Amino acid sequence: MMEFYFELPLWLRLTVQGxxxxxxxxxxxxxxxxxxxxxxxxxxxRPGPSRAIVPWLAWIPGISLLQKLGVFHFTADGGKMFLKEDVAPGSVNKFYYYLAPLIAVVPALCTVTFVPFGAYWDAATETMKPLVLANVDVSMLAVFAVASLGVYSLILAGWASNSKYPFLGGVRASAQLISYELSMTLSVLPVFLWVNAPGGEGSLSLIHVVNTQAQPGLWGGMWYVFLMPLSAFIFLVALFAETNRQPFDMPESEADLVGGFHTEYGELKWGLFFVAEYAHMFVGSAIFMILFCGGWHPFPWLPLDTLLGWLGGIAPIFLNPVVSGVIAVGIFLAKLIFSIFVFMWVRWTLPRFRYDQVMKLGWQKLLPLSIGNLIFYAVAIAIIERS
Amino acid sequence: MIQPAKPELVTVNIDGQEVEVPKGINVIEAARMVGVDVPHYCYHPKLTIAGNCRMCLIELGMPAVDRATREPIMDEATGKQKINWIPRPQIGCGTNVSPGMHIKTQSDMVKECREGVMEFLLINHPLDCPICDQAGECKLQEQATGYGRGYSRFIEQKNVKPKRTQLGPRVVLDDERCVLCSRCIRFSQEVAKDDVLGFVDRGSYSTLTCYPGKELANNYSLNTVDICPVGALTSTDFRFKMRVWFLKQTNSIDTESSVGANTVVWSREGVIYRITPRQNDEVNDTWMADSGRILYKQVQSDDRLLPAGSLADNLAAASALLKDGGVAVVGSGRSSVEEQFFTARIAKQLEAKSCIVARHGEGDGILVSADRNPNTRGALVTGLITGLPATELTELAADIDAGAVKTVLVVGEDLTAAGLSADQLAKVNIVYLGFHANATSAAAKVSIAGLTVFEKSGTYINQQFRLQKFASAVPGLAGATDDRVVLAQLLAAVGGETTGSDLASVWSALSREISVLDGLAYAQLPDTGLLLDSTAWSGLAFPEGETLHYQPATAEATA
Amino acid sequence: MSFKTVERRPLSLAERTYVPQILSGMKTTFKKMVKPKETLNYPEARPPIPPGYRGVPTLVKDPNGREKCVSCQLCEFVCPPKAIRITPGEIPPDAETAHVEKAPEEFEIDMLRCIYCGLCQEVCPEEAIWLQNVFSVSGYTREEMVNDKKRLYELGGTLPDDHYKWDKKKAAEEAGNPHH
Known part of the structure; x- marks a missing residue:
């Protein structure tokens, strides 16, 4: 099956992947x-949304649980979003107004391709082969580069709407994203300093980062969240800001800006912004899990290979490429879902920062902290490597 | 106008306050003059004094005089003349004031007396207030608020008496509610002169009834309902129709005859529910005839003339007919002074003969006179007519037959009722203005819907040449226009001098052009009317006989 | 007015990082999340209506089925938004309750105007109008929102009576004057 897939022409493979x-x-x-x-x-x-159900499915036993969980609500919402009449206010700049949601969603989806989301047991080499759409050596850089493009959509939406609240939202978005991108990038550097020990072959590959967290020994099996907690913390905070999530959702900030940059947007265009936000959250969470929480490895000091080895001893089926791939993806997805849950948990716990507080936190607290952090780890790594 | 003689004044002391009041009035009236209320049920200022309700008890005292020397006995402590207080309370209604009299209306004894009387009255009074029409204007309710104890000590069974007795065609009696004040009995004897009511049995069995074989059917029976201090006597017509506290009161004038009894029209949200008399001591005291109380039904009667076409079109058609020449004007003794004024001006402008239709009936000597037009005097004053009107329009009939009249402007009258035949009506163009549909409006080329007296404002001049005003109680029929406005516009349309049709500008024209109305303005007219100088018409033989507060001029001359 | 200046305690380092506060906040919300829900699934589950609740005003009958309202119109008078409209009528003399004499011919309460103040119930001398436990009214037209007499009695039903005032009155009438 795999062979068949890899024999397909490149364009078809890319289309299928996309x-x-x-x-x-x-x-x-x-x-x-x-x-x-x-x-x-x-x-x-509250119980939350728990009413919608497809009438001709109501007879299925146990479906009421799905109904209670509101599963049918999101299909209904999605259907509604697709079928709503497409309207645009008369005062907007039509071209850029329609362009903005596309610009929001394209980079968000593109970044996904660089993110490894699992691995499978390759019986031939007896190693784990990573699962990733675009296995490039500079995936970390690529993710940062492409994800940053997303901010243009917010600025564009704010500007093209030709309305003051969206405009303010766009301005806030650009300033905020630029501010926190610095800290975010700086907080990641110690990880790569540690991964690319002097003398070895340098790589910015995310797969490489995952693999380095699954080595034997006390230091080798340790996730970087324990090794570099400050980096992880700075990255997490910056991630909240980058994805415009509470308490940093200044661009939307419905209390003072109505709806922020998407005030003038409705139906599917608005839905695309929504998709982009969640895609950013996904990718951001994935990066965090890969960099600091061992990627698809279930526990610190317990890499997936070892686990599969044990399980394979019990039942060889676990060493099947597909089954092992599913297990890896499952573990990674579980971590992702937990991370998304944390995003929501934080959103419904914390109040929103004031805009000046956001700026102050970004420039006066996080940035010096991440620089200090970088210097500390650079020195520390240098000393450790020397010795 | 003869000034009434200045009454002789006496000084009395009411609740420590020295006041001068006319001699001969009773204590209730004297107290009322200084703003002190003495509660009462049986006393009525226009009836004889019975003194049987005992509610108006007061404390009375006279300055002490030494019997032998006639010298005043002085009180050492205050240095003033000593007052001999009568140890028992006296009734205020039956006690006339005399010089130096001292009256206490608020003393503890007086209050105790009132509370005692109230408790006795309430012992057998049924708890009917929720279904009683008098609720809201009930003296017993009012005094119970002031002097009732708020709960009953009476544990025995209440009296059972006849409820819903039909005393006459218009009056229902509930004997349980009766407080035996005898106002209705005295009214029937003294004012209506129809002595049909009386009490039978004694003590708590006392019951008001009609004499066997008789009924309270005279034309003044509803006044007993008005004066009944409780809900014992109620009007069949008004019974259970509406609670009085919803009703708006508007001053009006009874239009059934030239007596011009003053009335109050009670309406709610554009619907009239009843008409009651309004006190005017120079015209109708506090009474009015039953026949005048049902006139409000004309507002919603079936034979109202309904508006057809726009007023502008109708006026244009009417003025075209009128300007064609050969016009006769038939005004009305039921129109207000203002309307008659405009009618007269239209006649003058068109050089047309004008007349009104007289309407005669038998006067009853009380408040219905022989002249059944409320405003015959107004037609004389405004110059609409110069002599007394006739019931038949023979002159107009002759003119029509002779072909001298092509168009007749009719204001509110039915010409067939005034002696004209249908053939004669067919010979002429008729312009009709009025509120009700009749043979004339049916034959009319142009008919313009007007308003009833309850829907418009204006003035009438009654048999005494008393100028009295009435105000609109309810909004007019939709689409119909105030007759005064229609006539003013018609006058303008036929080329007459344009005057504003609002009352203020009409009255400025009236006071300018009519000498007896000189210096008057509608807004300044008193509610009880204003007597005009009638010497210009003293030679006319008016048909009215003697009624309450009116002596025919001829009778005065022979006396 | 006297007041006391309270010195604001300077924030500790931990507090200035926000982290402990954020964590304690998240602890609170997490606890809340696993607790039983406090809201009701409204149309299916309904809150208990306490006694004395002021819901939709209704007309009631006494246990003998007599309509208690005598159309005294006090409620119409007291109603602050003028939601009540009564057309009074007379009970025909041959009716069983003829001794009550008066009953409403028509009784309308405009629920678009009603403010549920309960003054009508308070003022009613016959205890005929009650604000009962219906709290949700809806309709498609304005006319539908005006409760007429029939609907008001449907909503009101029968309530226990403490007095039987009119039955006592009728009994006294039938017994006649105690003097005789």
Missing amino acids: LAVIAVLFPLAGACSMAERKVSAWIQG
Whole structure:
């Protein structure tokens, strides 16, 4: 099967891969929006959306559980979003107004291709082979580079809407994203300093980072969240800011900006912004899990290979490439879902920062902290490597 | 106008306050003059005094005089003349004031007396207030608020008496509610002169009834309902129709005859529910005839003339007909002074003969006179007519037959009722203005819907040449226009001098052009009317006989 | 007014990082999340209506099925938004309750105007109008939102009576004057 796939022409493979990304991420974004509603409801002591059901499926036993979870709500919401009349305010700059949601969603989906999402047991080499759409050596850089493009969509939406609230939202988005990108990048550097020990072959590959967290020994099996907690913390905070999530959702900030940059947007165009936000969250969470939490490895000091080796001793089926791939992806997805849940949990716990506080935190706290952190680890790594 | 003689004043002391009041009035009236309320049920200022309700008890005292020397006995402590207080309370209604009299209306004894009387009255009074029409204007309710104890000590069974007795065609009696004040009995004897009511049995069995074989059917029976201090006597017409506290009161004038009894029209949200008399001591005291109380039904009667076409079109058509020449004007003794004024001006402008239709009936000597037009005097004053009107329009009939009249402007009258035949009506163009549909409006080329007296404002001049005003109680029929406005516009359309049709500008024209109305303005007219100088018409033989507060001029001359 | 200046305690380093506060906040919300839900699934589950609740005003009958309202119109008078409109009528003399004499011919409460103040219930001398436990009214037209007499009795039903005032009155009438 694999052979058949790899024998396909490149363009067809790319199309299939692209469609797969869309087919996976769009429903996931929908599911996230539903999860967001449910989590907020639970936190607020409500049952949340629990009514919608497809009438001709109501007879299926146990389907009421899905109904209670609001599963049918997100299909209904998605359907509604697609079928709504497409309207645009008369005062907008039409071209850029329609361009903005596309610019939002394209980079968000593109970044997914660089993110490894699992591994499978290759019986031939008796090693784990990573699962990734575009296995490039500079994936970390690529992710940063492409993801940063997303900010243009917010600025463009704010400007093209020709309305003051969206404009303010766009301005805030650009300033905020630039501010936190610095800290974010700086916080990642110690990881790569550690991974690319002097003398060895340098790589910015995310797969490489995952693999270095799954080595034998006390230091080798340790996840970087324990090794570099400050880096992880700075990265996480910056990630919240980068994805415009509470408490950093200044560009939307419905309390003072109505809806922020998407005030003038409706139906599917608005939905695309939504998808982009959740895609960013996904990719961001994935990067965090890969860099600091061992990627698809289940526990610190317990790499997936070892686990599969044990399981393979019990039943050889676990060493099947497909089964092992599913297990790896499952573990990675579980970590991702937990991370997304944390995003929501934080959103419904914390109040929003004031804009000046956001700026102050970014420039006066996080940036010096990440520089200090970088210097500390650079020196420390140098000393350790020397010795 | 003869000034009434200045009444002789006496000084009395009411609740420590020295006041001068006319001699001969009773204590209730004297107290009322200084703003002190003495509660009462049976006393009525226009009836004889019965003194049987005992509610108006007061404390009375006279300055002490030494019997032998006639010298005043002085009180050492205050240095003033000593007052001999009568140890028992006296009734205020039956006690006339005399010089030096001292009256206490608020003392503890007086209050105790009132509370005692109230408790006795309430013992057998049924708890009917929710279904009683008098609720809201009930003296017993009012005094119970002031002097009732708020709960009952009476544990025995209440009296059972006849409820819903039909005393006459218009009056229902509930004997349980009766407080035996006898106002209705005295009214029937003294004012209506129809002595049909009386009490039978004694003590708590006392019951008001009609004399066997008789009924309270005279034309003044509803006044008993008005004066009944409780809900014992109720009007069949008004019974259970509406609670009085919803009703808006508007001052009006009874239009059934030239007596011009003053009335109050009670309406709610554009619907009239009843008409009651309004006190005017120079015209109708506090009474009015039953026949005048049902006139409000004309507002919603079936034979109202409904508006057809726009007013502008109708006026244009009417003025075209009128300007064609050969016009006769038939005004109305039921129109207000203002309307008659405009009618007269239209006649003058068109050089047309004008007349009104007289309407005669038998006067009853009380408040219905022989002249059944409320405003015959107004037609004289405004110059619409110069002599007394006739019931038949023979002159107009002759003119029509002779072909001298091509168009007749009719204001509110039915010409067939005034002696004209249908053939004669067919010979002429008729312009009709009025509120009700009749043979004339049916034959009319142009008919303009007007308003009833309850829907418009204006003035009438009654048999005494008393100028009295009435105000609109309810909004007019949709689409119909105030007759005064229609006539003013018609006058303008036929080329007459344009005057504003609002009351203020009409009255400025009236006071300018009519000498007896000189210096008057509608807004300044008192509610009880204003007597005009009638010497210009003293030679006319008016048909009215003697009624309450009116002596025919001829009778005065022979006396 | 006297007041006391309270010195604001300077924030500790931990507090200035926000982290402990954020964590304690997240602890609170997490606890809340696993607790039983406090809201009701409204149309299916309904809140208990406490006694004395002021819901939709209704007309009631006494246990003998007599309509209690005598159309005294006090409620119409007291109603602050003028939601009540009564057309009074007379009970025909041959009716069983003829001794009550008066009953409403028509009784309308405009629920678009009603403010549920309960003054009508308070003022009613016959205890005929009650604000009962219906709290949700809806309709497609304005006319639908005006409850007429029939609907008001449907909503009101029968309530226990403490007095039987009119039955006592009728009994006294039938017994006649105790003097005789």
